[in-house]
Amino acid sequence: MKRTIFFKLIFSATILQFSNSTWAQINPYQYSISKTAKGSNGAVSSAHPIASMVGLEILKKGGNAFDAAIATQLALAVVYPGAGNIGGGGFLVAYTEKKKSISIDYREKAPAASDRNMYLDKNGNPLMELSQNGHLASGVPGTIAGLFSSHQYAKLPFTTLIQPAIDLADKGFVITAAEARSLNGTKSAFIKYNSVLPVFVKETAWKEGDTLVQKELAATLSRIRDQGAKGFYEGETARLIVEEMKRGKGNISLDDLKNYSAVQRPAISFDYKGYQVIGMPMPSSGGLLMQQMMKMIEDKNIAAMGFHSPSAVQLMIEVERRAYADRAEFMGDQDFVKVPVKTLSSKSYLKKRMEDFIPGKATPSDIIKPGNVNPESEETTHLSVADEFGNVVSVTTTLNGGYGSKTVVAGAGFLLNNEMDDFSVKPGVPNMFGAVGKEANAIAPGKRMLSSMTPTVVVKNKKPYLVVGTPGGTTIPTSVFQTLVNIIEFNQSPLDAVNNPKFHHQWLPDQVAVEQDFSPSLQQSLSNMGYSFQKRGQIGRTEVIKIEWQGKKIKQMDAVADKRGDDHAAAY
Numbered sequence: 001m002k003r004t005i006f007f008k009l010i011f012s013a014t015i016l017q018f019s020n021s022t023w024a025q026i027n028p029y030q031y032s033i034s035k036t037a038k039g040s041n042g043a044v045s046s047a048h049p050i051a052s053m054v055g056l057e058i059l060k061k062g063g064n065a066f067d068a069a070i071a072t073q074l075a076l077a078v079v080y081p082g083a084g085n086i087g088g089g090g091f092l093v094a095y096t097e098k099k100k101s102i103s104i105d106y107r108e109k110a111p112a113a114s115d116r117n118m119y120l121d122k123n124g125n126p127l128m129e130l131s132q133n134g135h136l137a138s139g140v141p142g143t144i145a146g147l148f149s150s151h152q153y154a155k156l157p158f159t160t161l162i163q164p165a166i167d168l169a170d171k172g173f174v175i176t177a178a179e180a181r182s183l184n185g186t187k188s189a190f191i192k193y194n195s196v197l198p199v200f201v202k203e204t205a206w207k208e209g210d211t212l213v214q215k216e217l218a219a220t221l222s223r224i225r226d227q228g229a230k231g232f233y234e235g236e237t238a239r240l241i242v243e244e245m246k247r248g249k250g251n252i253s254l255d256d257l258k259n260y261s262a263v264q265r266p267a268i269s270f271d272y273k274g275y276q277v278i279g280m281p282m283p284s285s286g287g288l289l290m291q292q293m294m295k296m297i298e299d300k301n302i303a304a305m306g307f308h309s310p311s312a313v314q315l316m317i318e319v320e321r322r323a324y325a326d327r328a329e330f331m332g333d334q335d336f337v338k339v340p341v342k343t344l345s346s347k348s349y350l351k352k353r354m355e356d357f358i359p360g361k362a363t364p365s366d367i368i369k370p371g372n373v374n375p376e377s378e379e380t381t382h383l384s385v386a387d388e389f390g391n392v393v394s395v396t397t398t399l400n401g402g403y404g405s406k407t408v409v410a411g412a413g414f415l416l417n418n419e420m421d422d423f424s425v426k427p428g429v430p431n432m433f434g435a436v437g438k439e440a441n442a443i444a445p446g447k448r449m450l451s452s453m454t455p456t457v458v459v460k461n462k463k464p465y466l467v468v469g470t471p472g473g474t475t476i477p478t479s480v481f482q483t484l485v486n487i488i489e490f491n492q493s494p495l496d497a498v499n500n501p502k503f504h505h506q507w508l509p510d511q512v513a514v515e516q517d518f519s520p521s522l523q524q525s526l527s528n529m530g531y532s533f534q535k536r537g538q539i540g541r542t543e544v545i546k547i548e549w550q551g552k553k554i555k556q557m558d559a560v561a562d563k564r565g566d567d568h569a570a571a572y
């Protein structure tokens with residue numbers, strides 16, 4: 001499945017030769033979008049064709065999946081400014097050729113000057129505008145620290161991995177129709193939330209085929225190439241971030257930046273019918289929600305119910321409802337609060353959780369309280385990578401909303417996140433994804449805000465089998481859940497598993513969000529059971545790689561990019 005777009009060339013018909021002259025030729029002025037790719041040596045699936053191609057070139061050049069994931073993320077920070085980033089944060093989940101599970105947390109942190117009531121007025125009313133837009137919405141960025149942390153598993157020098165991004169920023173690339181629409185739609189916000197107008201704002205409307213050049217971003221990336229993580233967290237870049245904060249009443253300080261570090265944490269790992277599912281632990285709710293949802297359906301023979309049968313969808317909605325009720329009550333940054341992970345994921349707890357499930361009848365959310373637990377000791381982006389050695393890397397990274405806080409660091413050319421909105425600004429007050437939270441996810445200096453990002457790896461017979469993830473705020477875990485169930489239980493191809501209509505329930509609000517192409521007759525059957533619905537434009541942009549093995553050798557990698565965006569799969 002290949003869609004080719006020939007862009008009008010604006011100023012150069014020559015293929016971009018990356019500074020490192022051995023680069024194969026990636027033409028950022030003319031490229032096509034491919035939704036599937038097969039190979040046995042390496043595969044990358046990401047939100048943008050140029051970024052996937054950069055990752056694939058790194059694999060061809062001898063890099064492993066970690067090298068390719070780093071280069072792809074950096075390229076996304078240039079070619080997909082709505083979510084690719086160096087001013088945000090993310091999570092990496094990997095399974096290595098040595099059979100080791102890895103998770104790296106580079107989630108943003110609340111600045112030291114934050115406090116739990118910082119988004120409340122004097123009467124205690126929430127000020128969501130401040131948590132969602134502009135300078136005060138930003139947490140301390142983690143992406144660059146995360147890339148350097150993951151580099152310990154890579155093979156090529158960091159300077160090689162960052163150079164494509166520098167060249168793309170410096171020489172420019174042509175934008176797609178979707179990117180043009182998105183930049184035009186955000187123009188007034190860019191004007192409102194920046195004291196110095198960024199390159200994303202121009203007099204006339206953006207159109208498909210226009211070239212986007214980001215010289216200041218190229219200079220920032222060059223400082224990171226030359227000085228390492230200090231090129232971001234100290235010196236000129238840090239000075240520019242803090243100056244930007246002062247101009248817009250933000251609160252990230254030089255010390256916040258200097259003190260930031262990424263953390264390697266034990267990954268979540270659980271068995272589902274013989275498959276090992278590996279996911280992200282707190283401060284992402286993603287891994288634990290996956291474990292809860294998968295384990296709540298495990299004994300129900302969902303395959304026999306049939307794909308998108310009313311009974312299968314109802315079961316999935318009800319497990320989603322119960323898992324998200326627990327998210328709201330218990331989940332947050334474990335460095336700050338006790339999250340009862342052991343109980344929430346235990347067989348007995350999850351069995352009890354399903355005791356009030358009635359097939360054929362909706363359980364109203366107001367009677368589903370968070371479970372009894374005794375104390376015990378829309379915009380994000382995903383990339384999936386696999387290499388010939390048997391390493392797989394699953395990365396989800398985010399600015400939170402599209403273009404994050406909409407504030408670009410003047411002189412440094414990159415967007416800052418609006419991740420502070422992922423905290424619970426006040427108990428029970430919904431954030432931009434409608435998610436509610438309590439004490440566990442209250443703001444505290446240095447704390448990481450709860451996430452839904454769900455980079456996931458599935459291992460079969462001790463060999464990587466699936467690499468999966470998606471953007472989508474709180475819909476992320478339920479999209480990954482459906483993708484895994486579609487492949488493992490309903491025997492679907494990765495392409496069908498990704499592109500089939502999605503649904504989502506998150507306890508509150510008590511309604512099922514469905515995509516436009518969700519079957520009307522299925523919706524009617526579920527309405528008859530007592531469910532109410534909300535139509536959504538699209539849910540997620542899932543990237544999957546499925547790996548088939550022949551003994552110890554990879555037979556085929558099947559890379560799939562979601563139909564819902566410019567997402568592109570590459571393999572060789």
Ligand code: GLY
Pocket residue numbers: 379380398399400401419422450451452453473474
């Ligand atoms: N900002 C979306 C998430 O982390 O879940």
